[in-house]
Each structure stands twice: as structure tokens, then as C-alpha cells.
Amino acid sequence: MPELSVLLPARNAAGTITRAVASTLAAMPRDAELVVGNDSSSDSTVGEAIRGASRGGVVDPRLRIEDITPGEGGVSRVLTQLMERTDSRLVGRMDADDVSLKGRFKRTMRAIERGDDMVFTQMIELRGSRPVPRMPYEITPEDMGWHLLLTNPVCHPTMLAIREIMDRVGGYRSVPAEDYDLWMRVASAGGRIRRIAPWGLLYRIHPGQVTGNASWRSDSWKNPEQARAFADLSVSLTGQELPRLVSLVSLPRDEAERELDRFVQVYTQGVASRPAPSRRALERRLNARAAWVRSHLQGEQS
Template sequence: MPRLSVILPVRNGERTIARAVTSTCRALPADAELVIFDDGSTDSTPTLLRSFESASVRVITSPVSVGVATALNMLIDRTDSEFIARMDADDVTLTGRFGYQRRAISPGAAVNFTTVLEWRPDSRRVSPAAPLPISARAFPYHLLMTNPVSHPTLFAKRAALVRVGGYRQVPAEDYDLWLRLASEGIGIRRLAIPTLLYRMHPQQVTSSLEWRHASWTDRTVAAAFGRLSDMLLGRPFSRLVSLGFDATVGPQEVERTLADFAARLESAIADLPPWDRRILMRRLAGRCEAVRAMGRTDESGATVPQP
């Protein structure tokens, strides 16, 4: 039985899947496997995947698309390893990734992520992110303001993912899972060293304003956020970004909510190391300003982009 299963869902990924699979296989430890879910692809992806099948690469095929959350849960159900790692069909795994992340698993952090190198193939440009780690103690507070990690860098103990029921069918299935993990007291951290070339392109789902609005207003994710904020801050809050476009909430109520959130957060993190506190308060300031900017217009009448 492999100790690690790297799970990779793909749909119509003929342009990028070969490099994603090849780079992942090169980084696989001897006791690991790559398991790919072909989510009803209608291009040449199925043919490409068959050429990769081997003792360490398995392919599961669905004749119709079931969506990413269901595909990921099926991948988890069809594997039995101690550890689960994620990979996407359009990214590139860097050498040494899985050993580095497995060594970082500990009783206090059953889940970890890493930073990434943002990769824009059209311009042949790679942009390194600041190599800033996030400790297991600070991570839940970061989740109250944003999703601070890239989903395909996930490395986790299977038991942690199973404990919270895996992925759910929501617009931000990854963020929703992190919220539930944190609410269960499962330690999560972000490691400093990048392990992935993360492809940036205009067609990314998360760059769509429609997708963002769906994520911000989803009741299931809102409930998960409320549970975590109640646990950490002593009161269930709505996601801060939802304040910026909720027409029923006036400017004064927005300011009162932001002030209450900030006061509770500052009190809750008072015993964290100074570095963690500074980063969190800086992130909070940026998030509050973004919320205030939503709906404003500049001198030309153009709407300020939403976070």
C-alpha cells in the first residue's frame, strides 16, 4: 500500500496534462502513487492519460463530468494511503516537493501547504511569492480574512480530510474545507519554500467576478465561516467581503462590523508571536480597505475592482 496518494482531477486538459503528470511522477517518492480522475473529458485527454498508466500511475475515468468536488471525493475514496496530496492538471510540480511536505507533518499540523511560483507561460515569466510561512497557530486567523494558500499544494493526513467529510459542492470547495478543518482544531500551516509552478491565466475560474460573488454569498460556506469566527472571536461573523456588496448593509453598519471584528481579532491574537501579529494586522488593514472600496467609483466613474 502506498503511503502517499497524489490526487489529480482533470477535464479537457490536453494542452497541459502531460507536463503536470510528468513533473509529478519525477517528484514521487518510491512509496507513492499518482491517481488521476478524468472528469468526462471530450478532447484527447483520455488518450494521453492511457499512455501514462503504470504501477505508480492510476487513471479513473468518468463518462460524464461530475465536478471537481465529487471528483476529489471519489479520488479520496478510491485510495487508501496514509497521506493525500493534491495536484492540478495545468501546474508543474517542483523536485523534492513531497518529501519536504511529508517531513513537515506533525501532531500539531496534520495539513500543510507551500508557497508557489506564479507562472505566466504566455510571457515566459515566473514570479516568486514572498517565502513567508504561516504557523499552525496563526493559520485559522488568516482564514477569517482570505484563503492564504493554493489548493494544489495541499499535503495532508488522510484521517484529517475524512474526519470533516471531505469536499462539499460549493463554489469555493477548497476554502470551505480549510474552514471546517480549522473549526475541528486540525492544525494547518503554510511552508515557506515553493513547491509548484502555479499557472496564471485569464480563464481561471477564481478570476471570474461571477464566481467570486457566488463564493461570497454561498450559505454553506458562510455557515462554516460563522462557526470558525465564533470559535476564534466569540461571535459568528459574516465574511468581510460580503459586507462590501450587500445593499441591505449601510456604511455605518459596515464600519461598526469592521471595528468589532478588528477589536476581537487583535485581542484574540495577543499571545501570538510579534511576527504573526504584524502580518495578521497588516492583512486585516488591507481587507478592511478593500471592503470599503467595494462600490466606490473613481473620478472617471469607473467602479473600483472588488477583492
């Protein structure tokens, strides 16, 4: 078995997958495989993936293409099948419309070797042809859980993880935000999750993204399994069950404001012992998220 399997779900991605495959193979170590999960594509996705892996008429043997069994569950279904069809010690992720940057796997594997269980890089958003770099700062395992209580601070296709920690918590589940749901369960189980500062990915922003859909966001905010994962994480960090901040916007205003005040108080007490730079960063993020909730509550009233 290879040391690393990079999982790349793809459906009708002929326009972008060539570069995604080529850039990922260029960034990968030799003892690795790139496994494309072809989810019933009706275009030339498979051919373009092979073209991205070809040099001088020779196809890189590290590319493997798996036809995915149709069904419900979206990307979580594809990822679950790819996990079942691979046996590497490490699991990486890539999306069919993004671009891997050189050095991403070398850096994340180094962090794994030093004791982390799940590692992400920072990313550069690609808005049309305009690159928009995200701030290159690290989030340590000691701070990651606190960040996860506020939002999802990492980019799924930059992930590198030890398979054992993913299997231990049940892997991907069929929920709207399958990535955030997994991170919360890993953090609750004591897994060490880190985001390193360097950029490792060009992340393409486009109108058709699922995560930009209002219906998807609503389903994610109200999903009971994700709410349970969030509550478990909050208990592990604070000793109290807290609601997801995004879920408060669907409550009556008085109840939402009470829950928001409780969240802010418990969270602020919880991060008080963190080193000053971390504490200040977390408090700034908390204030921004609380302001977002209040603006939505005011909008509902008006």
C-alpha cells in the same frame, strides 16, 4: 495500499497534463500513486497523461487513471469520487495545468511526520512564460486560523494531508470554494494546518480559470455553507460569530461599515497575544483587507 495518493482532476487538459504528470511523478516518493480523474474529456487528456508517465516505452506503474461519473458539482465531485476510490493514509493534490517542483512531497511529508495534519508549500505563479515567485514565508498552525479569517492563504494543488482529518470533517463539499471551505472546517476541528516557506509548485495563471470568474466569486461570497464554516471558525478563535469580509460588500453601506468596525476590533483583540512578528503580519493583512472592503463600499456609493 500506497502511503500517498495524489489526486489530479482533469477535463480537456491535453495541452498541459503531460508536464503536470511527469513533474509530479518525478517529485513523488516510491510508495505513492498519482490518480488522474478523467472528467468526461473530449480531447486526448488520457493519452497525454500516459505520455507524461512514460519513459522508454514503459509507463510508470504509479499512474492510475479513473473515469469520473458525470454529474453536478464540478471539481468537488471529481475529488469526492477520487477520495472514495483511494485508501492511502495521506492525500495530496495536483492540478492538470501546473508543474510540481522537486522536493515538494519530501518537505511536506516531513512536516506531517512532525505532527501537522495538513501542509502546503508556497508557490510560484506562472504568468504566460514569466515566473512570479510568492514571498517564501511560513504560516504556522497557530496563525493559520487567523489568516483564514482574512483570506485563503494557501494553494490547493500544493496540499498534503492526513486522510483521517479530511474524512472527520466531511471531506469536500459541493460549494464554490471547496478548498477554502475544507480548510476552515479542518481548522475549526482543531487540525494543524501549516504552509511551509519553500516553493513547491509552478501555478499557472490564465484567463479561463474558474476562480477568476466574477460569477464564481459572487457565488462563493454569498454561499451559506461557507458562511457557516467561517462563522464556526471565528467562534473557535474569538468567541464571536463574524461575517466574511467579502460578504460585507453586498450589505447596505451603514450596516457594512458597522460590521467592518466590529470585525476589525474583535480580530485585533484576538491577535494581540500572538508573537510580535506574527501579530504585525496579521495586522498588516487585516488593514489591507479592510481597505479593500472600504474601497468597494465607496465604489458602490459613487
